[in-house]
Amino acid sequence: MEPRIIEHSTFEIKFEIVGEGHSFCNLLRRTLLQEDSVDFAGYNIDHPLLASPVFTLKTERRHAHTVLRDALEKMLARTEEFRKKFNQAVSDFDVA
Numbered sequence: 001m002e003p004r005i006i007e008h009s010t011f012e013i014k015f016e017i018v019g020e021g022h023s024f025c026n027l028l029r030r031t032l033l034q035e036d037s038v039d040f041a042g043y044n045i046d047h048p049l050l051a052s053p054v055f056t057l058k059t060e061r062r063h064a065h066t067v068l069r070d071a072l073e074k075m076l077a078r079t080e081e082f083r084k085k086f087n088q089a090v091s092d093f094d095v096a
Contacts, residue, residue, distance in 0.1 A: 006054065013064040018052045021045070025053045031071045037062040 002018040017025065025043045032041035040058040045051055059067050 008065070011060060011062075011064055012056070012058045013068060014054065014056045016052050016054050017043075020053055021048070022053075025055060027075060028055065028071060031075055032057060032067065035059075035062075035067055035071065037067060 001020055001024070004016040004018060005013070006016060007014040022045070025045075029041045029043065032038050037059045038057065039060055040056065043053045043055040045053045057064050057068055
């Protein structure tokens with residue numbers, strides 16, 4: 001994954017996410033939309049085989065980069081929680 005900033009202002013950020021597709025972008029979008037200060041969060045992929053997603057985030061009251069960072073930290077925490085629960089479930093599984 002390689003993010004590339006296209007445009008940036010206090011309450012808006014537009015960036016390309018090289019090497020990612022719908023899975024990551026949908027998770028990011030859904031996480032961002034849970035935040036009250038987010039006016040818009042969405043992405044576009046011009047061609048699924050030839051283009052990378054371009055993500056747009058528009059906020060009010062909070063800086064866009066702060067909202068984005070917080071959303072990514074939430075995603076990381078949820079991923080870690082899932083990993084722990086999955087590993088516990090696998091270790092509890094009796095194959096015999």
